[in-house]
Amino acid sequence: EPEVTQTPSHQVTQMGQEVILRCVPISNHLYFYWYRQILGQKVEFLVSFYNNEISEKSEIFDDQFSVERPDGSNFTLKIRSTKLEDSAMYFCASSVVGGSSTDTQYFGPGTRLTVL
Amino acid sequence: AQSVAQPEDQVNVAEGNPLTVKCTYSVSGNPYLFWYVQYPNRGLQFLLKYITGDNLVKGSYGFEAEFNKSQTSFHLKKPSALVSDSALYFCAVRDKGNNNDMRFGAGTRLTVKP
Numbered sequence: 001e002p003e004v005t006q007t008p009s010h011q012v013t014q015m016g017q018e019v020i021l022r023c024v025p026i027s028n029h030l031y032f033y034w035y036r037q038i039l040g041q042k043v044e045f046l047v048s049f050y051n052n053e054i055s056e057k058s059e060i061f062d063d064q065f066s067v068e069r070p071d072g073s074n075f076t077l078k079i080r081s082t083k084l085e086d087s088a089m090y091f092c093a094s095s096v097v098g099g100s101s102t103d104t105q106y107f108g109p110g111t112r113l114t115v116l
Numbered sequence: 117a118q119s120v121a122q123p124e125d126q127v128n129v130a131e132g133n134p135l136t137v138k139c140t141y142s143v144s145g146n147p148y149l150f151w152y153v154q155y156p157n158r159g160l161q162f163l164l165k166y167i168t169g170d171n172l173v174k175g176s177y178g179f180e181a182e183f184n185k186s187q188t189s190f191h192l193k194k195p196s197a198l199v200s201d202s203a204l205y206f207c208a209v210r211d212k213g214n215n216n217d218m219r220f221g222a223g224t225r226l227t228v229k230p
Binding site for chain 2: 004006035041042043044045048056058091093104105106107108109110
C-alpha cells in the first residue's frame with residue numbers, strides 16, 4: 001500500500017539555524033499538508049498546498065516557515081531561523097482530491113525536530 | 117471554528133472486553149469526522165470517517181464509530197479489544213466550509229491489558 005514518507009526521522013539543530021524537512025506524498029495525490037505536534041499536545045494544522053501554491057495556512061505558519069514542491073515528488077517545509085519552541089514532531093500528509101472536506105488525509109511517520 | 121474534545125486522556129481495558137474511546141465535536145455546519153491511530157514511532161494512520169449516511173461507520177482493524185448528532189459525539193468502539201490495539205487515538209473534525217484545516221483532539225491513550 002502506498003505511504004507518505006518523511007526524512008529525516010529525527011533532526012537536531014541549533015537555535016537560529018535553518019532546517020528543511022522533507023516529505024514524499026503518495027504519488028497520485030494532489031493536496032499536501034504539514035502539521036505539527038508539540039510533545040504532549042494536540043496535532044496542529046500548519047499549511048496546505050495545492051497546484052504549487054499555499055491554499056490555506058494557520059496562524060502558526062508565520063514568515064519563518066515556507067513550503068515548496070521542488071520537483072514532482074518532494075514536498076518540503078523550511079524553517080528559516082529555528083526557535084526553541086519549534087521543537088516538535090512534524091507530520092506531512094497528502095490527499096487524493098484536494099478542496100474537499102470529505103477527503104481522507106494520509107499521514108507520514110513524522111520528523112522529530114529538536115532545537116537546542 | 118470547528119473543534120473536537122476527547123474527554124479521557126487514558127482508557128484501560130482488558131483484552132477481549134469491548135472498548136470505547138470518546139469524542140465530542142463542535143462545528144457550525146455539517147461535521148466531517150475522522151479517527152486516526154498513532155502507534156509508537158509511527159505516523160497517524162487513518163481508521164475511519166463519517167461524512168453522511170449511516171450513523172454507524174465501520175473502519176480498519178475491526179473498529180467502528182457511531183455518529184450521534186443530538187449528542188454531538190463520534191465515539192470509537194470495538195467489540196473485543198486486542199493487546200495490539202494499545203496506541204494513541206485521535207479524533208478529528210473538518211467543517212464543510214473549511215476544506216483543509218483539520219482539527220484534532222488531544223488524543224486518548226488506549227492500553228489493553230492481557
